[in-house]
Amino acid sequence: MFDITSLLSLNIIIFAPAVAALIVASPLFGTNQIYIRRFTKTFATIHLLYSLFFVAYYLYGSDNFYQEITILGNSWLSKLGINAAFGADGFTILLCAFTSLIFLFVFIISKTMIRTKHKMYYALMLVLFSSTLGIFCAKDMFVFLLFWQTELIPIFLLISQWGGVKAPKAAQKYILYNFSGSLLLMVAMISLYYYGYHANGTLSSSIDFLRIYQADNIFPELLQDIIFWCLFIGFAVKLPIIPFHTCYTSCLTEAPAPVRALISSVLINTAAYGLIRFNLDLFPELFTKFAPIIMLIAVTGILWASFGAFKQKEIVKTTAYINIVYMGFFLLGLSAANKTGFDGAFFIMFANIFVAAALSIMTGYIEQTFKTKSFQEIAGLGKFAPRLMSLSYIIIFAVIGVPLTISFSGFFLVFSGAFSADFADALMPKICTAVSFVSFILLAASGLRLLDGCFGGISQTEKKYNDITGHRLMVLLILCLFIIFFGCFPDSLMSFYSDVTDMLAEVLRV
Amino acid sequence: MQILYDNTALIYLLPLIAFLLAIFAKFFKYSVSEKSVAVVSISANALSLAFVSALIFYLFFGDFEPFSFDFIWLKTTDLTVSMGCLIDKFSVCALFVVLLTALTVQIASYKFFQDNDKFLTYFGRFNLLLFLITAFVLSSNLVQSVILAAVTGASAFLLLNLNSEKYNVMRYSRRFLIIDRIGDFCLITALFIIFYFINTYELTFEGSLLSFNNFNDIVADLYVYISDENFYILCLMIFTGICAKSGIFPFHSKPAVALYDYSPAFYFLFISLSISGSLLVIRLLPMFDLSEKIIYTILIWFALIVLYSLVYEIINRFYLHKNDNSYIVYSCLTALYVILPLTMTSKTGIFKSDLMLYMPFIFFAVLYVFWFISGEKFYCRTQTVKNISDSADIVTRFGCFAAEQVTDFLCNITRLTDKYLIPAAANIVGYCCRVKSWLISFSQNGKIRNYLIYSLIFISVMLLLYLFILLEAENINV
Structure with a gap:
């Protein structure tokens, strides 16, 4: 009988966008922007449908879904113990599916927001697509690092080439920060790799293998501490956590709206994912030990960014700080080091995908309409754009955590997890x-x-503005539907990752 | 009458259907007419009201027992949140008032918003609020109540924000929602504290643990583990949350904000705010019962509100010659509305089951007084509105702030209600309107003598109401 699982391949999920990037970059379409756009959108739609097969298989096909593959067998840098290994569980599969969805939306809205150099733009986007999926599925730390570093190149070019006036400078800053973070990650990973070799006599960079090393307490305590903090800071730069947030806010302000949607919704989740897979999964004891410090960092970040969001004079910067608050809540949930906190942190991750993407598209439209980012110069859009205003209400309600929107369940779980955290100082988490x-x-x-700033009051100019229509309306509407659906039925989202959070909580208990 | 049991969800699903229809009509402009939306909306409301009336009849005079159902909304290892529906005498009484007010307001709104481009938006948002407040009243546990109270606040914000192109409307409605969030903050914090102590310092969230069906036992458990001081702080936090949600001093500017951009929805907003507060108080009575200190604190709080309002009123009336006293009066009313049940608990020997018999009287009395005050407010409107930057826009848009037009408008409501509503409700509303017209003639020119008469009547009504309840309480105690 035909086995449907033979059709499901992580290779296709991860590398198909890279192949598509090559096709776009090839002379096949010339410089015909319509063909390039249509090809990219069609590809992204097929990719999304394909990733939905994985989701369906996870839901209905298997009791213990876990797929791990190794491309090129064990021959790739086998002498160094490095394998191009990829794996996926329910959590990863859902992340991949949502990444695919957001990329599709970004391709759709790029039509009206990107006016030049289409070929290069879409090719870079597809490379970014591939590297993001690679990060989520990598089961080898050097492969993870490879994709992590690869991601930086398209991001740099996308910001600097299609961004605002100060975009090159912002892109440089973003890359400089993230590259420094990557260096720390590299130092940590090389330390893990070599120390594992000296202690055990086997070369391997597999994440699972490292987990075994760590469980046997092969590494000295000081080295473990140093590696833990190197990894933490490396991911914190991209997350972003205060005080590493300045590169993030400036890059978001200058990036074009579609790239902004990607950075704020998908790319910062790669850092969150890294924190879970490396800091938490590899070093559960250290994570418990440092959890109070991480909680303090999270709370400081949340407060700082909340004040930051409140005092901003530009709409995009406000949304950037809102993202930082969300990631602060993610870290708060994680630092609770219990099942409820993990559930909340994971939920916030997914909530951020939809809320941040919707916010970016909304602000992108406003910015494009008014040709400014300043609150003072934007007013009265509500009269001209009632549809955009209605959808913006839903998005802002989600941002502020109104119940029955996606963020509420995440906030609630994070708060209850953090409140019940079991620290030596019982009062501190409270x-x-x-x-x-x-x-x-x-x-x-x-x-x-x-x-208020965007929709309230009366426009100071006599110019009439258009309401959101067509493809952008459709994208925003679907995002809003997701926001409400997962707000009303949070269990439907949590069922995908509850196995992972169970496992993490179990590891911490042991 | 099994059908009543089986279809309880219809009470809040009908307004939800009306809301969805309004949204559909808004997005697909020519598919459904505005009139159809209004008719469906009013009919849905009327059906819900009829359903609730039947429930009241069978619960009070028939053999119906209070009942509830729950389903799990959110579940992890340490946390379970249930949502559900609790039908008891109190919830149906509160529902009756909510739905009756909503019906009168919807009928009035139909005429008020005719030829207005925000007709569908208004009906959509109104039904959303109605759906949420109905679900809130029927909440079966405290967690659900707190969650729905938060959404109700956001939904009320949407209704207030209807004319968002006016800068002040946007500004004031923002203030409204922020105050509401402060209330949510207090209530959610209190919820965490309760869970923390109930589970003897290990927080395990289980929605069914805080079910209103066995709240007495829960509080008894809680009281074992919590010190008096902590219990007092917990109660105070809950009460502060209720004050913020209901617009009681020091959060009293909330109803004033609501009044800024006048529409008939204000009546409904006022009732929703008051009901959300009083309902939480009633449901949490077993908690407040246990601490004498909190009862005294609340009474002192209430006295302070009354004193503050008197001073505020005197200064404004006699020294500043300003007419913006109304919002403190609303605060007083809501305070009375919320604090009344509290002051009658263990001190007078009234049990919760007896208390709910009086809730409809209290609601109607407040409604009555509110209509009464609204007369003056209509007249004040023409004066205060001039001080607002975009006042001209308001007047041209709605064009009914002049006294004669307001009287006509109210007469229209009376006629409409006489025609469509069940006779008893129509009589009450109609009577209120007529008494209000009579009172307007006294306070028309803002003279001190007329004002004193007006104040005297107002205070007498309040005192009578209060005395009536206390005397009844004494009778029951005997």
Whole structure:
């Protein structure tokens, strides 16, 4: 009988976008932007449908879904113990499917937002697509690092070539920060690799193998501490965590709206994913040990970014700080080091995908309409764009965590996880949770200010503006539907990753 | 009458259908007419009201027992949140008031928003609020109540924000939502504290643990593990949350904000705010019962509100000659509305089951007083509105702030209600309108003598109401 699983291949999921990038870059379409756009959108749609097969298979096909593949057998740098290994569980599969969805949306909205150098733009986007999926599926730390570094090149070019006036400078800053972070990651990973070899006599960079090393307590305590913090800072730069946030805000301000949607929704999740897979999964004991410090970092970041979002004079910067608050909540949930906290952190990750993408598209449209980012120069859009305003209400309600929107369940789980965290100082998690509650109010103030600034009042110019229509309306509408659907039925999202959070919580307990 | 049991969800699903229809009509402009949306909306409301009336009849005079159902909404290892529906005497009484007010307001709104380009938006947002407030009233546990109270606040914000092109409307409605979030903040923090202590310092969230069906037992458990001081702080936090959600001093500017951009929805907003507060108080009565300190604190709080309003009123009336006293009066009303049940708990020997018999009277009384005050507010409107930058726009848009037009408008409502509503409700509303017209003649020119008469009547009504309830309480105690 025909086995449907033979059709499901992670190779296709990860490398098909890279192949598509080659096709786009080849002379096949010449410089015909219509063909390039149509090809990219068709490819992204097929990719999404294909990744949905994985989701369906996870839901209905298998009890213990886990797929691991090794391309090129064990021959790729086998002497060094490095294999191009990829694997996927429910959590990864869902991340891949949502990444695919967001890329499709980004390709759709790029039609009206990107006016020049289409060939290069779409090719770079597809390379970025491939490397993002590679990060999510990598089961070898050097392969992970390879994709992590590869991601930086298209991001740099996309910001500097299609961004605003100060884009080259912002792109340089972003790359400089992230490259420094990557160096720390590299130092940590090479240390793990060589120390493992000296202790065990076997060369391997497999993430699972490293987990075994660590469980046997092969590494000295000091080395473990250093590696843990190198990894943490490396991921914190991209997450971004205060004080590494400045590159993120400036890059988001200057990036074109589609790239901004990608950075804020998908790319920062790669850092969150790295934190889970490396810091938490590889070093559970250290994570428990440093959890109070991480919680303090998270709460400081949440408060700082909430105030930051409130005082900004530009709409895009406000949304950038809102993203930082979200990632702060993610870290708060993770630092709780219990099942509820993990569930909340994972939920916030997924919530951020939809909320950040929707925010970026919304602000992108406003920015394009008014040709400015300043609150002071934008007013009265509500009269001309009632549809955009209605959808913006949903997005802002999600941002501020109104129940029955996607973020609420995440916030609720994070707060309850953090509140019940089992630290030596029993009062500390309670105080941290209460303090982070304050940001809830500040977040509401900033979100509503964003609404007021853009849609309230009367436009100072006599020019008439158009409401959101066509493809952009469709994209925003679907994002809003996701926001409401997962807000009303949070279990449907949590069922994908509850096995992973169970496992993580179990590891911490042991 | 099994059908009533089986279809309870219809009570809140009908407004949801009306909301979805309004959204559909808004997005596909020519597929459904505005009139059809209004008719469906009013009919859905009327059907829900009829359903609730039947439930009231069978619960009070028939052999119906209170019942509830739950389903799990969110579940992890340490956390379970259930959503559900609790039908008891109190919830149906509260629902009756909500739905009756909503019906009168919807009928009035039909005329008020005719030829207005925001007709569909208004009906959509109104039904969304109605759906949420109905679901809130029927909440079966505290977690659900807190969650739905938060969404209700956001939905009320949408209704307030209808004319968002006016800068002040946007600004004031933003303030409204931020105050509402402060209320949510207090309530959610209190919820965490309760869970923390109930589970003896290991937080395990289980929605069914805080079910209103056995709240007495829960509080008894809680009281074992919590010190008096902590319990007092917990109660205070809950009460502060309720004040913020209901617009009680020091969060009293909330209803004033709502009044800024006048529409008939204000009546409904006022009722929703008050009901959300009073319902939470009633449901949490077993908690407040246990601490004398919190009861005294709340009473002192109430006295302060009354004093503050008097001072504020005197200064404004006699020294500043300003007419913007109304919002403090609303705050007073809501405070009375919320605090009344509290002051009558263990001190007078009234049990919760008895108390709910009086809730409809309290609701109607407040409605009555509210209509009464609204007369003056209509007149004030023409004066205060001039001070607002975009006042001209408001007047041209709605064009009904002049006194004569307002009287006509109210007469129209009376006629409409006489025609369409069940006779009892129509009589009450109609009576309120007529008494209000009579009172307007006293306070028309803002003279001190007329004002004193007006205040005297207002205070007498309040005192009578209060005395009536206390006397009844004494009777039951005997």
